[in-house]
Amino acid sequence: MRNLLLVLLLSISVSSLANVADNIRRDYTTPTKKLSINEYPNFADDLDFQNIELAIDRQLRRYRQKNLSGTVLMGGREIPQFKYVETLQKFLQVVRLYKRCVQRNVFPKSVCVNELNSRIANQFDVYAPDLVEGDDGYGRDKFALFTAYYTPTIRGWDEEQSNTPWAIYTRPEDESLARSSREEIDFEGKLKNRNLELFYTQDLFELYILQVEGGGRIETTHPDGSKEYFYLSYDGTNRKSWRFISHYMREKGYINNGSIHAQREFLANNPDKQREIYRTCPSYVYFKVTETPPLGNDAVSLSDNRSIATDRNHYTFKGMLAFVQTRRLRPDANDYNQPEPDDRSYMEFSRFMLDQDTGGAIRGKARVDLYFGEDEYAERAAQHVHDRGRLYWLVAK
Secondary structure, eight states, X not given: OTTHHHHHHHHHHHHHHHHHHHTSOOOEEOOEEEOOGGGOOOOOOTTTTTTHHHHHHHHHHHHTTSOOOSEEEETTEEEETHHHHHHHHHHHHHHHHHHHHHHHTSSOHHHHHHHHHHHHHHHEEEEEEOOOTTSTTTTOSSOEEEXXXXXXXXXXXXXXXXXXXXXXXXXXXXXXHHTOOHHHHHHSOTTTTXXXXXXXXXXXXXXXXXXXXXXXXXXXXXXXXXXXXXEEEEEEEOSOOOOOHHHHHHHTTSOSSOOHHHHHHHHHHOGGGHHHHHTTOOOOEEEEEESSSOBOTTSXXXXXXXXXXXXTTTOOSOOOEEEEEEEEEOTTOXXXXXXXXXXXXXXXXEEEEEEEEOOTTOOSTTEEEEEOOSSHHHHHHHTTOEXXXXXXXXXXX
């Protein structure tokens, strides 16, 4: 790849800066309140803790790189940051005991779930967002708002072809260039031929979806027909406002619903409308090539079905253990191409996850974006999650 050396050099430079930042003591605050034991939810994991150990291992490795001498204010209490390492280590023990109980198959599974809840009550404090009047979700039983995201895979090329006019860019060092608008970048070539192109693609809408999701995977094909995959991770934005193009398309009457299918179909049939439509979303997302799945905003690889994104203005310290309750699309749902699948296509679920990411559209004390991963179900489910639920945080006693 002609720009790979540049990308690696930039990565080394960014890594060096990150190492300096990791050595600085920082104190954080969160808008949370501590719950009494009788306010604890019923803890259960719909995936029986599949993949949780990988997510925790990735986070513990990240914690080992950081200065954890500071504190995190939760529920009015200053908690030492090393306590979050202890939290994950203790929780791993709880998970392994639960799995052992289930695998023995001596007792009904409900007994294992009851033991899980008892261990959590004995070993962990539980917190919830401290909402006040004016906050979204205040006074509601289901006080949190959930959406979801995934890792899209798109076809890409190392070199520009006659049918691949759209480039995927890494962030320019020149701040004035980095702040170019989407229209200037995609339609006026503001960044073209500056050695910032990572890959080229045929489909501008797929590139837009890549930016919506904040990361993805590129599939390249070699002359011998073999395929190679590269991960792309978020590398900042042009610091302009984000507005989903579906909002404008509905206002203009171009589409009747905001589904991905409707947007893609209209843009494919009306290429002369592309500039008009995309210019309504001036924000632009840059990427970097990584060897691992897309990174969250604290340089931890996201784990399928185990990572979440929250508002970094409220939850700046990352890696906290979360418990969520909401609903998701059933894996066997067959009406997912509809703008709003029938309620019967959804299922309630609860799950333990780690706060490892953030997002420009994630705003609020009880606002969560669930990371579903890379497969076909992840794509279908992520497009149809916009539901209320509950969010909790666990910290070792």
